[in-house]
Amino acid sequence: MKPSVNIIWFRRDLRLSDNAALYHALRADVPVLPIFIFDTTILNQLQDRADKRVAFIHAAITEMQTQLVAMGSSMQVFHGKPMDIFLQLVQLYTIGTVFTNHDYEPYAQERDTAIANLLGEAGVDFKTYKDQVIFEKSEVTKDDGKPYTVFTPYSRKWKAKLSADYLKAYPTEKYFNNFYQQAPTLIPSLASMNFESIETVFPSKQLNEEIVRKYSQNRDFPALDNGTSKMGVHLRFGTVSIRALATIAAGLNETYLNELIWRDFYQMILWHFPKVGKGQAFKAEYEKIKWRNNEEEFKKWCEGKTGYPIVDAGMRELNTTGFMHNRVRMIVASFLTKHLLIDWRWGEAYFANKLLDFDLSANNGGWQWAASSGCDAAPYFRVFNPYLQTEKFDKELKYIKKWVPEFQEFSYPQPIVVHEVARKRVLETYAAALKPS
Incomplete structure (x- = not known):
């Protein structure tokens, strides 16, 4: 008898707290199996076998695994092509729904469409959620519904639309007992994926509010160690929540908030004008x-x-x-x-x-x-x-x-x-x- 599970597929959202897709998965009353795929389609394009980003992802996954094992669960981490991995998972489990968060890049769109079709043929739902931006796609548009192509009016509309609801954290912790219970599984080593283990000190996940407070006057001076927050890598891989950062920025420094709005703006441009990607x-x-x-x-x-x-x-x-x-x-x-x-x-x-x-x-x-x-x-x-x-x-x-x-x-x-x-x-x-x- 195959175990019945729902799956949470982590990609650009490498955290267990305040995660949209994870929240919806855990509330669905079916044990939730966490997975991550080191996608060889992406990894094979990397030129550097000591790529710091792969090391960063590996470290983030390892940290999440420690948290999951403490709850009696485990993340299953794969190395391969997503299509092949999901073909395996459909054989191993009775899957109700696969939950994941939106990714707006051209390759990700093609990949997710193919996965949704594959799962659909197996009778499995594929649900995705907004998580890495505050506003996406057509949520902030001109009055005629067309996308903005100039930042300043976009940012004005963005700020006018912002409310506490958009910044509210997803309380995933309340439902952690809904993770699928299993023995700890091994994470592929960097060496097994043909990458080097490198000693790298990554920026702290804790946002320094003093940096945000003084961001306007310090951000342009590269010699200052504390001129910028260095949150870029954490936003890129979702090891911190954009909602948490935007909440702090909205209360402390509009210039810093504008930098977060630029992220939304460029994601919106990529969505409406995919040729730029x-x-x-x-x-x-x-x-x-x-x-x-x-x-x-x-x-x-x-x-x-x-x-x-x-x-x-x-x-x-x-x-x-x-x-x-x-x-x-x-x-x-x-x-x-x-x-x-x-x-x-x-x-x-x-x-x-x-x-x-x-x-x-x-x-x-x-x-x-x-x-x-x-x-x-x-x-x-x-x-x-x-x-x-x-x-x-x-x-x-x-x-x-x-x-x-x-x-x-x-x-x-x-x-x-x-x-x-x-x-x-x-x-x-x-x-x-x-x-x-």
Whole structure:
């Protein structure tokens, strides 16, 4: 006799508290079997066998497993293709419903449609819930029902719509006794999945409210350890609740709240304009830009050897830690697209491979903003001057000295391009591409 269960499928929501799908699963009066799948479709695309994100997920799963085992339950963790895993699960259990949370990315949409069809053929329901954003899809639209493509009016409508109900936590803890009771199961090791175990200190899950309180005045200075909250990776993998962060932000600092609204905005853009997640410019006319795409210059940018210390500091920080300060992200992205005239998609892909908090919608939105090809982007004639950015945001050169200690030595490379020359070149290139035909 096969055990009767419902399944909670964890993906971008690696926590047991305040989790929408888990809450609905636990209230359904059928024992809930937790699962996680290390999806080989995704893992096989990763270039680095010491990828910090895989290590982060593994650590989060291990922490959740400890909690579940203490309740007499266990998470079943698989390594393979989701279709193959669910074919196995349907054979092993009598499954009523599979519960999970929405994922808005193109691959996730295709995967979930295929899984829903597979389960449907087996008589199993597939239910998904909103969890990683406050507002999704068409919840915040213009009065005519069309999606916003400019952030400021979107954020006004977002704030006007916000109420306590949208921030209310899901009280999953009340129903923890509804987890399926079973002996502890093993989690595949990183080595068994052909990944290296790496010693990495991840940012704390506890939001420092003092950082939020002072966020407006400190957020642009990369040398400050406590200038930003470093919650990006926790939001990306759902180890913290967006509702919890938004509740704190709404009471302490509107600038910090706006950063959370940008996340919702870019997820909404990806949903309504899926072409941006498939390598296309939001503004179609920007596909006419004649990129230089010099591979040697791209390599120097990647390695932090451009001769512009603030740019090089950012790239070295990224390569070493998997993190880059948000102000510096804008500087290095502007430099690649405007100074070097290298296609924003090259930079987007590099960040996708390196950023610990990589999120398709936000990464794409940031890169298209820098290249001026996205919705509500910087105008094409806005070209960040790295020297002025340094003067404004790293005046004492603390950030630069940390990551580029040799910047005043003869060994440090000469600037890869002269700022004034690069600015003139990019303005001419963009103007030629965008002139009416």
